[in-house]
Amino acid sequence: MKKDHRWLESQGVLMSVLVTVLVLVGGIVEIVPLYYVRSSVPPIEGVKPYTPLELEGRDIYVREGCYNCHSQMVRPFRDETERYGPYSKAGEFVYDHPFQFGSKRTGPDLHRVGGKYPDSWHYYHMRNPREIVPGSVMPKYTWLHENALDTSLTKRKMEVLRKLGVPYTQEEIDGAKAAIDKQAGEIAGRLTEQKVENVQADREIVALIAYLQRLGGDIHWREAQQQ
Numbered sequence: 001m002k003k004d005h006r007w008l009e010s011q012g013v014l015m016s017v018l019v020t021v022l023v024l025v026g027g028i029v030e031i032v033p034l035y036y037v038r039s040s041v042p043p044i045e046g047v048k049p050y051t052p053l054e055l056e057g058r059d060i061y062v063r064e065g066c067y068n069c070h071s072q073m074v075r076p077f078r079d080e081t082e083r084y085g086p087y088s089k090a091g092e093f094v095y096d097h098p099f100q101f102g103s104k105r106t107g108p109d110l111h112r113v114g115g116k117y118p119d120s121w122h123y124y125h126m127r128n129p130r131e132i133v134p135g136s137v138m139p140k141y142t143w144l145h146e147n148a149l150d151t152s153l154t155k156r157k158m159e160v161l162r163k164l165g166v167p168y169t170q171e172e173i174d175g176a177k178a179a180i181d182k183q184a185g186e187i188a189g190r191l192t193e194q195k196v197e198n199v200q201a202d203r204e205i206v207a208l209i210a211y212l213q214r215l216g217g218d219i220h221w222r223e224a225q226q227q
Contacts, residue, residue: 052154057212061208072109088111147204151180180207
């Protein structure tokens, strides 16, 4: 008599062994390619690691859950590229640990938002979104303008990322605090020029602005469009 699947399912030990083998094979198929992804997805020319200030701004972005409403992956469809800019390439995310692709768009995709608006737009938008975009459902993030940026772990973060393959030099790691102060001062200066009052360079909002202004700008697509 020919045995069918019911016979196999009745053999507890044999069934457990086969399921274990299946899971192991599936796991190997999923995991092994990850060890070679770095060589198969090289960085795109011009893509550089985040600066220390941008790195801190990225952590604020993650902490506040911005990825729950904003994606960072422009799909290769005309309606997306017309609205957001060139579609996203894998090589643009090689220094993101973890990447912020997102899975929902309550708000617009942000992968090409860098350079789209002046620093003051982001400053006011995070303080009160409806002041800039009437009808926006985005909550206010006023504490970002009040909280001082904690940079005590910046060097450690960079050291860990270097172990993951981000090419930070020891000089860049040692000079993280000075780099943060310099870039934050530049952003604060631009905000002052844009008529923003009482700007403090050491606030979390400045780091977040640095990160947002970096997004999608490494490939210089805006300059290419203007030529």
